[in-house]
Amino acid sequence: MVSAHHEHEFEAAPGLPEPLPKGEQMLWQGRPDWVALAIEVFHVRKLAIYFALMLVVQAVYLLGEPGASLLRPLLISGLLAVLALAVLACTAWYAARTTLYTLTDRRVLMRVGMVLTLTFNLPLRQIGGASLRSLPHGRGDLALSLKGTDRIASFHLWPHVRFWQLRKPEPSLRCLPDATRVAALVTRTWQQANPEEPLRAVGLPPAATPTRERAPARDAVGAAMGS
Secondary structure (H helix, E strand, C coil): CCEEEECCCCCCECCECCCCCCCCCEEEEECCCHHHHHHHCCCHHHHHHHHHHHHHHHHHHHHCCCCCCCHHHHHHHHHHHHHHHHHHHHHHHHHHHCCEEEEECCEEEEEECCCCCEEEEEEHHHEEEEEEEECHHHCEEEEEEECCCCCCCHHHHCCCECCCCCCCCCEEEEEECCHHHHHHHHHHHHHHHCCCCCCEEECCCHHHCCCCCCCCCCCCCCCCCCC
């Protein structure tokens, strides 16, 4: 089953609430690019354009008012806009800093949370599909769909969840640098752990899409850390 652990300073290793079981190997660790997170999740760029337009509207309005002061109101509005954007940018930076994604040969782990830190444990056998959303500069979001009735509430995952998947939330590795390479590694590892099943892959380049060739059988995937 998909599980979650509360921890932070009590981690056995960065991103791992407990030591990996004997025989399990870590293959990759990474975190979101905070600039991409600020743009794509916290919409800093869109808000900057909106604030700029509002400043133009305010300036036009003040120019039409006889005797109205122009500099002081625009300065106050501009400073408030910059402060709001700075708060969002700092939030994006901290969200990226407190996030750590881990891939082993048996599971994907997501350590997330700016206030309450959780580590979600997603065994590869519980993952049924992967979807890559490409972003500028080689970044991207890799969403993972879960099999069966397992669910993780969007509230607990946000912002590490695929947008508009409310009925069945999909955990998502957000704003990954070199997303195509990571997607290829995740899907290849999944196929090695599930040699008899096809992975529902959407948006992955041909090199990242796993084939159905038979792979050597592996030990059963543990459902939770230490199991």
